Amino acid sequence: MKWNTHKIALMGILTAGAIIIAILESFIPSIGIPGVKLGLANIVILIILYEIGIVEAIIVDLLRVLMVGLLRGTIVSMGFLMSLTGAVLSLGIMILLYLVVKKFSIVGVSVVGSIFHVTGQILIAMAFLGTPYIVFYLPIIAVSAIITGVLVGIVAQLIIRTGVIKKQKEKYKF
Amino acid sequence: MDKKVLRNDLILIGSLLVLAVISLVLVLTLKTKKNLVAKVYVQNEVVEVIDLSKKEEKDYYVQGLKGQVHIHTKNGGIAIVESNCPHQDCVNMGYVYETNRPIICAYNAVYIVIEGKANFDVEI
Amino acid sequence: MKKIAFILPLLAIALTSCSEVKPLEKMVFCFDSIIDVKLYDGKKEYLDWINNICYEYDVATNYYAKGTPLGIYQINRTNDEIEIEPDIYDLLKYAFDVKDQGATYFDPMCGSLSEKWKESLAKKEILSETVINEELEKRNNSSFEFFEDYNIQRIGEATIDLGGIAKGYVLQKVYEYLRGHGVNKYIINGGFSSILLGEKNTKSGLFTVGLKEVKNAYIQAKNCFISTSSIYQQGVEINGVTYSHIINPVTGSAINENDGVIVISDNGAYGDAMSTSLMNNTLDEIKSIEQEHNIKTIVIKKNKIVYSHKDIEVKYH
Numbered sequence: 330m331k332w333n334t335h336k337i338a339l340m341g342i343l344t345a346g347a348i349i350i351a352i353l354e355s356f357i358p359s360i361g362i363p364g365v366k367l368g369l370a371n372i373v374i375l376i377i378l379y380e381i382g383i384v385e386a387i388i389v390d391l392l393r394v395l396m397v398g399l400l401r402g403t404i405v406s407m408g409f410l411m412s413l414t415g416a417v418l419s420l421g422i423m424i425l426l427y428l429v430v431k432k433f434s435i436v437g438v439s440v441v442g443s444i445f446h447v448t449g450q451i452l453i454a455m456a457f458l459g460t461p462y463i464v465f466y467l468p469i470i471a472v473s474a475i476i477t478g479v480l481v482g483i484v485a486q487l488i489i490r491t492g493v494i495k496k497q498k499e500k501y502k503f
Numbered sequence: 504m505d506k507k508v509l510r511n512d513l514i515l516i517g518s519l520l521v522l523a524v525i526s527l528v529l530v531l532t533l534k535t536k537k538n539l540v541a542k543v544y545v546q547n548e549v550v551e552v553i554d555l556s557k558k559e560e561k562d563y564y565v566q567g568l569k570g571q572v573h574i575h576t577k578n579g580g581i582a583i584v585e586s587n588c589p590h591q592d593c594v595n596m597g598y599v600y601e602t603n604r605p606i607i608c609a610y611n612a613v614y615i616v617i618e619g620k621a622n623f624d625v626e627i
Numbered sequence: 628m629k630k631i632a633f634i635l636p637l638l639a640i641a642l643t644s645c646s647e648v649k650p651l652e653k654m655v656f657c658f659d660s661i662i663d664v665k666l667y668d669g670k671k672e673y674l675d676w677i678n679n680i681c682y683e684y685d686v687a688t689n690y691y692a693k694g695t696p697l698g699i700y701q702i703n704r705t706n707d708e709i710e711i712e713p714d715i716y717d718l719l720k721y722a723f724d725v726k727d728q729g730a731t732y733f734d735p736m737c738g739s740l741s742e743k744w745k746e747s748l749a750k751k752e753i754l755s756e757t758v759i760n761e762e763l764e765k766r767n768n769s770s771f772e773f774f775e776d777y778n779i780q781r782i783g784e785a786t787i788d789l790g791g792i793a794k795g796y797v798l799q800k801v802y803e804y805l806r807g808h809g810v811n812k813y814i815i816n817g818g819f820s821s822i823l824l825g826e827k828n829t830k831s832g833l834f835t836v837g838l839k840e841v842k843n844a845y846i847q848a849k850n851c852f853i854s855t856s857s858i859y860q861q862g863v864e865i866n867g868v869t870y871s872h873i874i875n876p877v878t879g880s881a882i883n884e885n886d887g888v889i890v891i892s893d894n895g896a897y898g899d900a901m902s903t904s905l906m907n908n909t910l911d912e913i914k915s916i917e918q919e920h921n922i923k924t925i926v927i928k929k930n931k932i933v934y935s936h937k938d939i940e941v942k943y944h
Contacts, residue, residue: 458547472520
């Protein structure tokens, strides 16, 4: 794993992309449980995971959570913790599936990641608000997470297929 | 794409979707319809119990964690109409008339849950 | 796959409808309210018997309308020695004797005092001390005599009012009738004040009884009478003080020591009389009466339970 100037520049662009997507997405109102988001930034994370590396994916994801928290002013609030937990759980399972359980395509991995993402968010919401009632929104959020996961996976796949990142890697040797 | 991987994907996504849809259907259909009562919680404690079957139009003001929350009932439904939370998710939810659809204002730790009235055999 | 999908809902419907046996039900209009009778076993003719007995006692004890053949109305308008029906004789005797069983603040001969308070409170006025004292004097100068062959005599100007015991007394009769006919599963809801519980048609047989006056509170009970008195039902608030329809026969006051009393007993008439009387007893007095006369109570003040018998479990939902 080499970190040269070109790589840093590319990572910077990708991180910025993830942050922008996440911020735009945060303006979409959440269904029922405040703070549960679609997770579209995962498109970028998935691309990095599959095309560049695991460590790089982790770095970008965490940076994304931190920067969005700072920029949207939600840092040190339930919303921020939801985002963080969601990101950690989702990335964790995706890395596991990508590295160890090599049975699913990027779409499958994306769906599982999406589900873990909302699960992490809901767990924090439950802890902060007190259980029973939030559970009612779980089914609709699960359905939305599955659909989003599929779309995110397909988009990530399409972008990977264009070979844009591959070309960058070959050209600049990282 | 590898056929085997595609099959795995479809099984995975298919079964997850089925589970989610079944639970969605359950949540949507298993609900009490009559004699509804709305319970307003602030930080997990019931501060107000409102009988929705009376269909009164009334305002309620509840002290939440970070400010006052304005609740309004109308025609057997209930809504948070004003709140000082930044995202206004709770206000955007509008009026709720059924059980299984809690209104949550996380910022103020206020949530409203609609339940069926307790089923007593007799009241004294 | 299709077959299972077809059978499952039918099975579900079958199961749910099996557990719900339709009870024999009748609403009896009497004592200015409704007695809701639900029998889970028994025959339809039992409902008719219950209806008739409620009607009989209603007519006989009605304070404001003539009884047939003779009721409280006529008794209150004569001082002659007269013969009355055995049923009414027994009821009157019980009402006067219950004082010896701890019912210190229950007096069946406070009819006119109660009436005056009712009229006054209807105008949102407090009854004057003068009138109260007049009424107490009237009562002290009156008495009720019981003779052989169901003869009675009212002496003096004070009138009989059996409102605080009649319903419970009738429920006691209903209980004895049902027990005699082998009916065990029923609930006779005499409205807020008097309830007779048999067993419910479920495994535990327990009924869930909600306490209207205490937020979210309820108890579970079976095979007993539950009698309730409270200021919240017909109370009138004047200058921040609530005046109830339960008059203290000793002081003539309409302000009670307690806000609500629930009595669980094995005799309907006794329960009713006690739920009225205990409204003016202190907690200590109530505790010793409980022990001596084998009843269980719940005492309510300001919409909170200030005491409940150790065998009563109050639950909150």
